[in-house]
Amino acid sequence: MASLLASFIHGNDARVINKVPSPIFQSWKRCRGLNVNHEQLFQDDILPSNRLNELLGKSEQLIRTAKPILQHIFSLLRRGKYQILLSNNEGYILETLGDPSFVNKTKKIFLTPGVNWRENLKGTNGIGTVLIEQMPLAIPGWTHYSQPVSFLDCWASPISASDGNLIGVLNISGEAGATHNHVMEITTLGAAMIEQSLAIAEMQAKFNLSKRDLDALGKTLLHSKASISKGDSIKTEQHNFFVPISFNHTAECETQWHGRSPKTHSILDIAMRATRTDSTVLIQGESGTGKEIIARTIHNSSARKEKPFVTLNCAAIPHNLVESELFGYTDGAFTGAKRGGQTGKFELAGSGTIFLDEIGDMPFHVQASLLRVLQQKEFYRIGDNKCHAMNARVIAATNQDLCQMVQQGKFRLDLYYRLKVISIEIPPLRERIEDIWDLAPYFVEKLCKKFSFPRMDISPELFHHLANYQWPGNVRQLENCIENMIALSTGTSTLTVADLPIEYTTNCQSSGTSLENQISQQSANLEKKLIIQALEDVNGNIAAAARKLGIGRTTLYRKLDKLHIVIP
Numbered sequence: 001m002a003s004l005l006a007s008f009i010h011g012n013d014a015r016v017i018n019k020v021p022s023p024i025f026q027s028w029k030r031c032r033g034l035n036v037n038h039e040q041l042f043q044d045d046i047l048p049s050n051r052l053n054e055l056l057g058k059s060e061q062l063i064r065t066a067k068p069i070l071q072h073i074f075s076l077l078r079r080g081k082y083q084i085l086l087s088n089n090e091g092y093i094l095e096t097l098g099d100p101s102f103v104n105k106t107k108k109i110f111l112t113p114g115v116n117w118r119e120n121l122k123g124t125n126g127i128g129t130v131l132i133e134q135m136p137l138a139i140p141g142w143t144h145y146s147q148p149v150s151f152l153d154c155w156a157s158p159i160s161a162s163d164g165n166l167i168g169v170l171n172i173s174g175e176a177g178a179t180h181n182h183v184m185e186i187t188t189l190g191a192a193m194i195e196q197s198l199a200i201a202e203m204q205a206k207f208n209l210s211k212r213d214l215d216a217l218g219k220t221l222l223h224s225k226a227s228i229s230k231g232d233s234i235k236t237e238q239h240n241f242f243v244p245i246s247f248n249h250t251a252e253c254e255t256q257w258h259g260r261s262p263k264t265h266s267i268l269d270i271a272m273r274a275t276r277t278d279s280t281v282l283i284q285g286e287s288g289t290g291k292e293i294i295a296r297t298i299h300n301s302s303a304r305k306e307k308p309f310v311t312l313n314c315a316a317i318p319h320n321l322v323e324s325e326l327f328g329y330t331d332g333a334f335t336g337a338k339r340g341g342q343t344g345k346f347e348l349a350g351s352g353t354i355f356l357d358e359i360g361d362m363p364f365h366v367q368a369s370l371l372r373v374l375q376q377k378e379f380y381r382i383g384d385n386k387c388h389a390m391n392a393r394v395i396a397a398t399n400q401d402l403c404q405m406v407q408q409g410k411f412r413l414d415l416y417y418r419l420k421v422i423s424i425e426i427p428p429l430r431e432r433i434e435d436i437w438d439l440a441p442y443f444v445e446k447l448c449k450k451f452s453f454p455r456m457d458i459s460p461e462l463f464h465h466l467a468n469y470q471w472p473g474n475v476r477q478l479e480n481c482i483e484n485m486i487a488l489s490t491g492t493s494t495l496t497v498a499d500l501p502i503e504y505t506t507n508c509q510s511s512g513t514s515l516e517n518q519i520s521q522q523s524a525n526l527e528k529k530l531i532i533q534a535l536e537d538v539n540g541n542i543a544a545a546a547r548k549l550g551i552g553r554t555t556l557y558r559k560l561d562k563l564h565i566v567i568p
């Protein structure tokens, strides 16, 4: 089937015309006429978070009405491997819901709020083509004009307001080639339900219906339309996959957690669950990924939020002072001790939270003392025999591989498990690039305020560039890069690629220092993962995998060789 599209692209319309449904054929013609790229998918129109929030605000009525219906149709799909999308009439995705493992697969093509799926940008696809054809359509994987989307079978139906104007599209995507029952019917049913719910809401506003009348009407609507479900109940819980998050957790320094990726959602989900207990938390992730922000988020959202949050960076103080910093000491406890002694961090934290940053650098002998304190819930100042109760919650963080350190005998196994009661892994920024669409505008706004500069925007090309950079220094590096651009800007209202510091205009990393070697090793690992995934997706077919990755076959062979990937 895919060869039909290839024939069409090469101008062999005669071979294709009777084999492809007319709306698809028309769509292919439009795409070819507009030179839409067949090999690659470009992310040309992704709204930055401020404009996305504006759009979500403007579309509030449609989203609020559609949300419970999306839940309902997801249950009609038996919560299978599907992703449901709601777009507005300009092609921007407003809301999405789906099976997490499937959503994980689709994230490479950005089925997320704020991304525009108009046909002239993305080729034949559910949202874009239905917006033009204005009728329900099935778009099997092979009919997507842009090859990277061909792993999805899609069904989409237009949504109209009561005055007949097109206001959006409901799209359901599933794995291409899998068995799909009734999905077209469910899509049109979902769109009709949204239209009717909107009409009811309009009626309510017009005739001032009571909430009870409206509920009764709503129930009738759901039950009368749910015949396909064979007894499925209507689920009301919300799954906010991909909704941008702006998590304001501390008034004191106004730091906010920003990001919309599924990984960000699951990190915050675990963090929020951690706030309900006093269990120790171990946060692991590369430097600059936001470990401290997460620790503060847990503290500020917990019952301890009015109590102190005390930090000890184990790497920033000499080894022989870590213990006294933690537990404090009495007057004359050791040579060089301050007169009058010193209060330790555990005492300062009281019944608040103690954040042990860079725990991997904690000296071995102090690890034993810390373990004892965690187990016995009491500690002594050095040189003192007065016992203090330990009431603080402990959150530890590290960018080292503690598990490996345990194997190497550098970190105590018992302490490792004691700390890791709740474990949070923060992935590097390059593995959650969707977050850049929130982080970059957030930093621009924050830094413009800091420098008292007028507001600035980010050009789409710059977004593209930022999203394609590897960010070895993670969010901290992104923030520094933006600070550099703003500080050196010359009265511009839009930051562009030309404002990028020179070192960011290429992704090349020279080898040499061990940090750089580490970074290039990580990029190689990432590349290896992407290649293996692409090969798996196409059952080991080299030509198809190369197309999927947007590289030539020879290049792929070279990379397989270099990365020691063996195809069974």
Ligand SMILES: Nc1ncnc2c1ncn2[C@@H]1O[C@H](COP(=O)(O)OP(=O)(O)OP(=O)(O)O)[C@@H](O)[C@H]1O
Pocket: 255, 256, 257, 258, 259, 285, 286, 287, 288, 289, 290, 291, 292, 293, 294, 357, 398, 399, 439, 475, 476, 479
């Ligand atoms: N999701 C986020 N939203 C907003 N700002 C962020 C986010 N993640 C990180 N930052 C910012 O990036 C910088 C680094 O974050 P943080 O200090 O929490 O990282 P870290 O992982 O603890 O780093 P290190 O391991 O080097 O101590 C901070 O300025 C922080 O405000």
